[in-house]
Amino acid sequence: xxxxxxxxxxxxxxxxxxxxxxxxxxxxxxxxxxxxxxxxxxxxxxxxxxxxxxxxxxxxxxxxxxxxxxxxxxxxxxxxxxxxxxxxxxxxxxxxxxxxxxxxxxxxxxxxxxxxxxxxxxxxxxxxxxxxxxxxxxxxxxxxxxxxxxxxxxxxxxxxxxxxxxxxxxxxxxxxxxxxxxxxxxxxxxxxxxxxxxxxxxxxxxxxxxxxxxxxxxxxxxxxxxxxxxxxxxxxxx
Amino acid sequence: xxxxxxxxxxxxxxxxxxxxxxxxxxxxxxxxxxxxxxxxxxxxxxxxxxxxxxxxxxxxxxxxxxxxxxxxxxxxxxxxxxxxxxxxxxxxxxxxxxxxxxxxxxxxxxxxxxxxxxxxxxxxxxxxxxxxxxxxxxxxxxxxxxxxxxxxxxxxxxxxxxxxxxxxxxxxxxxxxxxxxxxxxxxxxxxxxxxxxxxxxxxxxxxxxxxxxxxxxxxxxxxxxxxxxxxxxxxx
Numbered sequence: 001x002x003x004x005x006x007x008x009x010x011x012x013x014x015x016x017x018x019x020x021x022x023x024x025x026x027x028x029x030x031x032x033x034x035x036x037x038x039x040x041x042x043x044x045x046x047x048x049x050x051x052x053x054x055x056x057x058x059x060x061x062x063x064x065x066x067x068x069x070x071x072x073x074x075x076x077x078x079x080x081x082x083x084x085x086x087x088x089x090x091x092x093x094x095x096x097x098x099x100x101x102x103x104x105x106x107x108x109x110x111x112x113x114x115x116x117x118x119x120x121x122x123x124x125x126x127x128x129x130x131x132x133x134x135x136x137x138x139x140x141x142x143x144x145x146x147x148x149x150x151x152x153x154x155x156x157x158x159x160x161x162x163x164x165x166x167x168x169x170x171x172x173x174x175x176x177x178x179x180x181x182x183x184x185x186x187x188x189x190x191x192x193x194x195x196x197x198x199x200x201x202x203x204x205x206x207x208x209x210x211x212x213x214x215x216x217x218x219x220x221x222x223x224x225x226x227x228x229x230x231x232x233x234x235x236x237x238x
Numbered sequence: 239x240x241x242x243x244x245x246x247x248x249x250x251x252x253x254x255x256x257x258x259x260x261x262x263x264x265x266x267x268x269x270x271x272x273x274x275x276x277x278x279x280x281x282x283x284x285x286x287x288x289x290x291x292x293x294x295x296x297x298x299x300x301x302x303x304x305x306x307x308x309x310x311x312x313x314x315x316x317x318x319x320x321x322x323x324x325x326x327x328x329x330x331x332x333x334x335x336x337x338x339x340x341x342x343x344x345x346x347x348x349x350x351x352x353x354x355x356x357x358x359x360x361x362x363x364x365x366x367x368x369x370x371x372x373x374x375x376x377x378x379x380x381x382x383x384x385x386x387x388x389x390x391x392x393x394x395x396x397x398x399x400x401x402x403x404x405x406x407x408x409x410x411x412x413x414x415x416x417x418x419x420x421x422x423x424x425x426x427x428x429x430x431x432x433x434x435x436x437x438x439x440x441x442x443x444x445x446x447x448x449x450x451x452x453x454x455x456x457x458x459x460x461x462x463x464x465x466x467x468x469x470x471x472x473x474x
Contacts, residue, residue: 140317143293150334158333162321
């Protein structure tokens, strides 16, 4: 309900800006024009949204598996941690967007380069946040592991992991927001399908209303994904 | 100390904190019953307990320690794992060691600490007194000859503290217990033997003669308490 009210206020504000500033529709189309573009291109937009959603979901899944795997491996092995932690920190500073052309060059114009882009954008923050969580187990809890002479794996499973679930959850919530960005940027650099591709094409043909329609769908996808991730996150952290 | 029964654990030696001597010439044996260790903060009480438990300390220890392979342990924090059920928390020692899990015993121990019906709950749904009772059940689950209690009752309110102390004395009967506490009242109330660690030395102080737990009404309680307090004041 609150989301609905926010959406209504957003559309009203949008319309108000256009009424006040008299921006020409090819710069900033009114909501009604965008809605019309969305309806008249519904089939095409739906097909492309499916493509982008597929890239996002597959990328999110692979990125999560890799991120969780790396965090677990680094939590288990001090040597690996020593070797990879600086890389993990530096990787946060790399503008992953800058890699998009390289990925397209290496992996082609198909799905693979977009999925790779999504994986990259999801992987590092998730691994980093989850690793921090796995290493933040209270010393007193680790004492229990020491008293039982527990193996590293058992300490991980029974002590570190339960304490790190909130970190994993917030990592997933962040990942859900980043993932569509990765896919869309991948599509911008070179694609023949997907919402990012539609936006570029519409822009080139001055179909600003269609571009905004595609943009709104990307936003809706992201919001939906974030919503699901938050539900999962709440259950995990509970 | 002339003790006819064999000790469950002993520690002898010296410890340094960096270059600073924490204590030396320490010799402590833990026979069956409650041994209370008091002393000013930073004297090394918890270090002695952690050394006996085989836990990591920030100190360098030279000497000998003998303690059983299984130890019941209770810290000031309950150390309950937040996303595990009460039952899993009681079983955590077995989970951490791997192998079979004795759910029946865990349920019986939960009953013994008055928490029947709580086994499926999460720790956060429990009061601090209930949480510490789960911690006691977890310690009892080890069925160990030695229990190490590090300020285990210090974070509880007065009523819960008395209840927990009596419950622990009852449930840990027949075992060797080391209770580290900063509170001379608690030591006097519970201790069969009382030691004071201060200024790098361990010294035995008089406990009340009858079997604990004592109350302030017990004859000699006040006099003993005053004497221990004076010694503590002199040490700090």
